[in-house]
Amino acid sequence: MTKSMDGVVFDIKRYAVHDGPGIRTTIFLKGCPLRCLWCHNPESFSPEIETYARINRLGEKEVSENVFIGKDYTSEHLLRELAKDQLFFDESGGGVTFSGGEPLLQIDFLEDMLRACKRMDFHTVVDTSGFAPLENVKRIMEFTDLFLFDVKHMNQAEHMKLTGVSNKQILDNLKFLLQNEKALIIRYPMIPGYNDSQENISQLLDFLKGFSWKPEINILPYHRIGRDKYNRFNKENRMPAISSLKPEDTDWVKDQFVQAGYKVCIGG
Ligand code: SF4
Numbered sequence: 513m514t515k516s517m518d519g520v521v522f523d524i525k526r527y528a529v530h531d532g533p534g535i536r537t538t539i540f541l542k543g544c545p546l547r548c549l550w551c552h553n554p555e556s557f558s559p560e561i562e563t564y565a566r567i568n569r570l571g572e573k574e575v576s577e578n579v580f581i582g583k584d585y586t587s588e589h590l591l592r593e594l595a596k597d598q599l600f601f602d603e604s605g606g607g608v609t610f611s612g613g614e615p616l617l618q619i620d621f622l623e624d625m626l627r628a629c630k631r632m633d634f635h636t637v638v639d640t641s642g643f644a645p646l647e648n649v650k651r652i653m654e655f656t657d658l659f660l661f662d663v664k665h666m667n668q669a670e671h672m673k674l675t676g677v678s679n680k681q682i683l684d685n686l687k688f689l690l691q692n693e694k695a696l697i698i699r700y701p702m703i704p705g706y707n708d709s710q711e712n713i714s715q716l717l718d719f720l721k722g723f724s725w726k727p728e729i730n731i732l733p734y735h736r737i738g739r740d741k742y743n744r745f746n747k748e749n750r751m752p753a754i755s756s757l758k759p760e761d762t763d764w765v766k767d768q769f770v771q772a773g774y775k776v777c778i779g780g
Contacts, residue, residue, distance in 0.1 A: 516586040519621030522556055522613070526597060530780040532637035532658055534606025537597045539590065541622065542582045544613040546641050547676040548664065550703050552738030554747040555581045556613035564745050581745065587624045595632065607635025607657070616644035619651060626655035639699075641675075642682035649685050659696040660730075660780070661686055665707045666715035674706060683719070690723040699780065701732045702762055704754060713765055717772055728775045731765055733757035 523540040525531075531538045543559030544551075555562070561582035568575045585593075594608055601607050608629050615622050615638055622638070629636050638652060639660040663686070664679070665671040671679035689696050700716070702708050720726075735756040742749035759778045769776045 516588040517621045517624040519585055519587070519590070519618050519625070520559060520561060520582045521585050521590065522553075522582045524593065527600070528609065531609040531611065531639060532607065532660065533635065534604035535597075535600045536606045536609045536637070537594055537601075538609040538611050538639075539594075539615075539625075541610060541612045541615045541618050543617040544641070545617065545643055545677060546614065548701075549674055549706065549751045550701065550734060552741070553613065554742055554749075555745045557747070559613075559617060562745075587621060587628055590625060591628050591632070594629065594634065598632070598634075601634055605635070607637065609637040609639055609660075611639035611660075614641050614643060616640055616648050616652070619644070619648045623651050623655070626652050630655045642685045643677055644681070644685065646681075646685055646688060649688065653689075653692075653694060657695060659689060659694060660699055661689065661696050661727075662699045662701065663716060664701060666712050666719065670707070670712075674703075687723075690720075690725050690727065693725040697728045697730050699730045699732055700765075701734065702757060702765065703734045704757060704761075708765070713768060717768065720774075721772070726774055728777065729769045730777045730780050731762045732780060733759055733762050733778065 520542040521539055522542040525538040525540070528536045528538045540553070540556065542556055544556050547557065561580055561584070563578045563580055565576045566579045568577055610622055610625065626636050635657050636655060637658045637660060638656045641662050665674055666679070668679055733756070739749065762778055766776045766778065
């Protein structure tokens, strides 16, 4: 590593098994330009380090403590943390996943970390909303073994309503990765009543039919886990209290992708 970069990380999850192959360490980079209604990580929205008041109970007394959300890391420091997990990566065929927030928002830090991970021979995954300039996707492509790429809605106006941003750049980036036959898994968060219309599923299938490269599809059934974070971190929760989906509720979507020749998994 030449000059060490700085990045803001809001969580590090060790022994992760749903963020790519094998046992992984997932680095959650802070900051996201989207505001998905159903987001489970509202503490990731701001790119800045924030604080919140945590109430601790000491006997009969309640004591408020200021807790930081996010921490500055240099790429050297973070790499040293990752090196501690090398044995698990080697034994399980795992590696490092960069998630968020939107990891491409901290593109200099992300690129630096990915390059460093490849020098260590770690398998690398980037879990992205796809909302980033194409230039940024190109910068990390060579050092990213696998993309986990969200597709939330195919209709531009609906996408805007649900996430606050257009899907144009996202679909352009996805097209670029598919045309270049990059290893990628499409993740479709299935939110009942919001993006689970037959029309949306058909549009995604039509879009994918335009490419000979067939990515794996992961359907992520909506769940309510994480809703309490909005209160805890003092963020506005705009998502109505709808029920979680059971894995079998997604079967009718899974069947259509399987029939079209895609490998499909429920969950990540
Ligand atoms: S892209 Fe991910 S982190 Fe960002 S708001 Fe949407 S669900 Fe949350």
